[in-house]
Amino acid sequence: MRDNFESLEKKVVLMHSNDIHSRLENAARIASIIAEERRTWGADRVLAVDCGDHMDRMRQETEGSEGLVNVRLLQEAGYEAVTLGNNEGLTYTPEVLASLYGNVAEFGVICANMALSESGECPDWMSPSRVLRKNGLRIGLIGATANFCEFYELLGWKTTDPLEAIRVQAERLKDESDVIIVMSHLGIALDRTIAEEIPGIHLIVGGHTHHLLEEPLLVNGAMICAAGKFGDYVGRVEITWDEDASRPVLRGSCVPTGAFSGKEEAEACISSYRESSRLKLGRVAAVLKEPLPSNAAKENPLANLLAAGLRRWTNAEIGLVNAGQLLGGLAKGDVTAGELHAICPSPINPCRMSIRGSKLRTALEQSLMDSYIHKPIKGFGFRGEVLGTLAIDGMTVTYDMDRPDLDRIMQIVVNGEAFDDDRLYAVGSIDMFSFKVGYESLAEAESFQFYLPEFIRDVIERELDHSESLMSCRENRWHRR
Incomplete structure (x- = not known):
């Protein structure tokens, strides 16, 4: 499989996680897996994204650090883009999120259907979509989160219909991207609807409903992938470019994380925040x-x-x-x-x-x-x-x-x-x-x-x-x- 992958000029490995819910030890294992992919293929051929609910305030380290431990672990693993789940967006105020993602995070936060109520615009630390270049491929990323509009309104957010927001961004990205990927925190039913109704989408990596797709779904020409819950799996998608057909070729799978050791630096991060959170709480x-x-x-x-x-x-x-x-x-x-x-x-x-x-x-x-x-x-x-x-x-x-x-x-x-x-x-x-x-x-x-x-x-x-x-x-x- 890797010989064929290596023979193609343009290729990228996409690693995707979702719904980790502060199972921090599994986040550390995922960091090891991502690091191994980068050692194998090179940093320019690997892209890591998270589809939301990485945080969960039931975990002492998350509660005591107001989510900072999660941001640090995402950075340690080298994630380049995340979208917000309801456990980020609804359990922290916009001010806390701005402190985490605006002042600390080194990755992009992407969500097309969220804006600040007061301005009607995304905050400075968030964008509706983004194009990243990896090994000669232009990869367009669109994020979307579950539309709990009544709850978000109480916190100063305005959320909108995610399908319409994705449609707008897909149209905008079609001439700027070789591959368009939706990072979805919407659930499997809406992921299917995206594939069925919105043209131009090549890949949907999803979460929210904790569905595990060890074999990807193919719907209307789009691939749907998801890695279950709690970091027990991490998703892996090989993206190659077919020059003759002028289109991406995708091959998806899920990697069980249980047999891997946590990345040493990530484990040290968890230990540090465990102690500081214990003192705070x-x-x-x-x-x-x-x-x-x-x-x-x-x-x-x-x-x-x-x-x-x-x-x-x-x-x-x-x-x-x-x-x-x-x-x-x-x-x-x-x-x-x-x-x-x-x-x-x-x-x-x-x-x-x-x-x-x-x-x-x-x-x-x-x-x-x-x-x-x-x-x-x-x-x-x-x-x-x-x-x-x-x-x-x-x-x-x-x-x-x-x-x-x-x-x-x-x-x-x-x-x-x-x-x-x-x-x-x-x-x-x-x-x-x-x-x-x-x-x-x-x-x-x-x-x-x-x-x-x-x-x-x-x-x-x-x-x-x-x-x-x-x-x-x-x-x-x-x-x-």
């Missing part, structure tokens, strides 16, 4: 006079405290959250920022919903069922294991477990008043439910208001300083008859 956030236990399967003080915090944060009548958001309890004494991060690593934001009582009742009934309490949940910002029961505040529920599923609740009282199935209630909760995850009836709310950039661990930290909440969270809201 050692900040004492609160001092507890009594422990706050947690249990995903039953009512507990810490989950009640979070429900109360969400209610207060959103100025709602009711607070509601799944207990599975919490991965452990808090001991008596000093509580550090690192402990809060450890028990609640999810990048999930508070939200306020206006929801009809009947939809709320359905979720409450489901939270008494083992099939919901122990239901595994993946993605949508959730970094726990199981959904867990519902913790509530501002209401009490009386139930009878001897009655059949979905008919166990005998009485609900909201702030001293009888519950009304037909009434709209203001509920302080979490954005995850708006995606129809877990307790799906909660996604049928009449409206949602989201709070960014705060995470629910910020809500917990504030409540730990609220003496009334610390006392009341130990009172049962669920009463079994």
Whole structure:
């Protein structure tokens, strides 16, 4: 395979990663693989790109460095272009991103469907597309990210339809490029649509939906590649130029990373940020006079405290959250920022919903069922294991477990008043439910208001300083008859 590759005058190896989610050890292994490709073919014949969600704030080094460890690892591996995933764009403010990518990064950030709300333009550190020259080939890169426009708007971004943005850039690049590549953080379905509907695209390297394509897809003459998730694989595409046909020839594959050692310099980078992050997250956030236990399967003080915090944060009548958001309890004494991060690593934001009582009742009934309490949940910002029961505040529920599923609740009282199935209630909760995850009836709310950039661990930290909440969270809201 390499003999044929070497026999052609114009050839480039494209290495692509996606959805590493701060699995930093795998990022170090990928750095080794990219370095080996450069030793084999030469720097001018290798191009490395990342398709977003390299960062994940569940990782201590990422949280403690505000993403700087990820940028340093991308630089150490010699990436030349990245696009933003939702874990970069939605978990950090534009100011933090400007500090990372404008002041530190040595690679290009490419995203065609994002602009600052105030100016309507890309910031200085971002461009919608870019042409790089590698070994005589003009390689046009277009980036695009998932259009979570309602969330981005709260952070000062304007995001647009990615397909239209890609179409505009592809038309612009067609006379400037020999090969046009889309770096997509849109998911496999939209990657197929790009190939089907937008002319001039030769290659789509994608992510977001964590799909692994060990064999590339060929759709309407375009190749679609993806390397799964967490850096378990890295994508590799050989790009050669057919002079007779005057077009690129592509050959794609995925390389498992597990057998490789991490690049020494990348490993040293991780160790350095591990120590500095440990020191930063050692900040004492609160001092507890009594422990706050947690249990995903039953009512507990810490989950009640979070429900109360969400209610207060959103100025709602009711607070509601799944207990599975919490991965452990808090001991008596000093509580550090690192402990809060450890028990609640999810990048999930508070939200306020206006929801009809009947939809709320359905979720409450489901939270008494083992099939919901122990239901595994993946993605949508959730970094726990199981959904867990519902913790509530501002209401009490009386139930009878001897009655059949979905008919166990005998009485609900909201702030001293009888519950009304037909009434709209203001509920302080979490954005995850708006995606129809877990307790799906909660996604049928009449409206949602989201709070960014705060995470629910910020809500917990504030409540730990609220003496009334610390006392009341130990009172049962669920009463079994």
